[in-house]
Structures are given as C-alpha cells and as structure tokens.
C-alpha cells in the first residue's frame with residue numbers, strides 16, 4: 001500500500017531512539033522528508049535531517065517554534081522521554097510540574113506552532129505517542145499516568161477543533177515495546193523486587209496475550225499509517241499497539 005507520504009515533511013520529536021526513531025524511519029521509508037529532533041540530535045537513520053531539541057528547556061522549544069513559522073511541516077509526531085517511576089502518593093508539586101513541563105506543555109506549544117500551516121494547506125497529521133497507562137494506569141508510574149491523561153484530554157479536544165480543516169489528531173498507545181526505556185523500567189522492577197531481570201521480563205510477557213514484547217518497527221508502522229492519506233477519516237482516536245495487553249475494551 002502506498003501511504004501517499006512522498007513529498008510530505010514530517011517532524012518527529014524524541015526521535016533519536018526507541019519509538020520515535022522507529023516512527024521516523026517508517027515515515028522516511030514511505031517517502032516523507034523527516035526531521036528527527038532530540039536532545040542528542042542523533043540520527044535514527046543515515047542521512048536523515050536532525051535537530052537538537054530539549055523539550056524540558058523553554059528556550060529550546062521557543063527556537064523550534066520560531067523555526068516552524070518559516071519552515072512548516074505537514075506531519076508532527078509528538079514524543080518525549082518518560083518521567084521517573086514512582087507512586088502517586090507523596091509526589092511533590094515540583095515533580096508534577098517538571099513532568100508536565102517536559103511532557104505536556106511543550107507538546108501543546110509545538111503543535112500550536114505547526115497547526116496554522118496545516119490548516120492553511122487543508123492537510124495535516126498530528127500523532128502523539130502516549131502509553132497504555134492512559135487507559136489502564138500502570139502501577140508505580142504515577143507521573144506518566146497522570147500527565148499523559150492530560151495530554152489525552154488535549155489531543156481529543158484539539159481533534160474536534162481542526163477536523164474540518166483536513167487535519168487529523170490521534171494518539172498511539174504503546175503497551176510494552178522493546179526499547180531502552182522498557183529495559184530501564186524492567187531493571188528498576190528487578191532491583192526493587194530482588195527478582196532477576198529475566199524473571200521480571202518473563203512475568204511481564206505473561207501478562208501480554210501475544211506472549212511477547214512488541215518491536216519498535218511494529219509501533220512505527222501504526223504511526224506511519226495514521227499519517228497516511230488512507231487514514232484521513234481517523235481522528236480523535238487512541239490506537240493501542242499492545243499485543244492485547246490492555247484488558248478493558
């Protein structure tokens with residue numbers, strides 16, 4: 001299937017590794033010109049345009065917003081680093097504020113800066129990477145569950161505001177996809193419980209009907225589809241890529 005992305009420009013945030021990198025590679029494979037942004041500015045594939053961006057640094061975000069005024073994009077994939085693990089009880093106000101300032105506020109501002117050109121063109125795609133924790137909160141990931149809930153509310157509200165302009169706004173929710181972040185979280189759990197890493201991973205796989213972690217490529221394929229011409233009538237949705245892990249409907 002030709003996704004119709006040849007000639008489109010896509011900005012992917014958090015694109016040096018993991019889910020963002022896989023999304024960037026898939027969009028590039030479909031013919032889009034991809035700008036891969038991250039703190040390190042590392043390229044997810046040879047020859048890809050890169051951009052140094054720290055979502056937690058307001059000056060860095062402001063520089064990207066300035067750039068978008070002169071160099072518009074057709075596709076925006078919002079992604080960020082995950083926050084520290086920890087319970088809901090006892091989280092400091094500062095920790096909540098820092099998580100919101102790194103994971104939500106910059107995404108809202110960058111999307112706002114990208115939207116005018118998409119609306120003027122009558123075509124645009126905004127895809128935000130979330131988490132299964134939006135639908136089924138993950139124990140000991142309170143900051144992620146809470147802030148991503150806010151992002152989900154924003155995404156759904158925005159989708160209705162711009163739908164008639166040909167701009168779709170969706171989220172993709174990873175369950176457990178094999179990336180550095182997942183390896184880090186499994187390591188934290190192993191340290192906390194005293195179990196071996198292999199035992200933690202085996203127990204985790206046992207909760208997934210598919211019986212395995214997903215691959216970044218499987219995740220990136222869904223992001224690319226939501227950016228396609230074919231997905232023009234899909235908006236305001238949260239699509240799960242989770243091997244059936246989320247138990248609710």
Ligand SMILES: NC(=O)c1ccc[n+]([C@@H]2O[C@H](COP(=O)([O-])OP(=O)(O)OC[C@H]3O[C@@H](n4cnc5c(N)ncnc54)[C@H](OP(=O)(O)O)[C@@H]3O)[C@@H](O)[C@H]2O)c1
Pocket residue numbers: 013014015016017018019020021037038039040041042053054055056079080081082083102129130131132144174175176177178179180181182
């Ligand atoms: N993997 C999963 O199964 C899973 C499940 C649920 C939710 N998620 C969430 O999905 C997102 C992506 O997951 P992942 O597994 O791909 O994570 P990852 O392997 O940790 O990659 C995170 C990416 O974001 C970039 N990044 C981190 N902090 C940034 C910042 N302040 N400004 C700009 N870029 C930043 C990183 O690059 P630099 O270090 O170069 O900046 C990297 O490219 C995370 O928020 C994660 O919590 C993942």
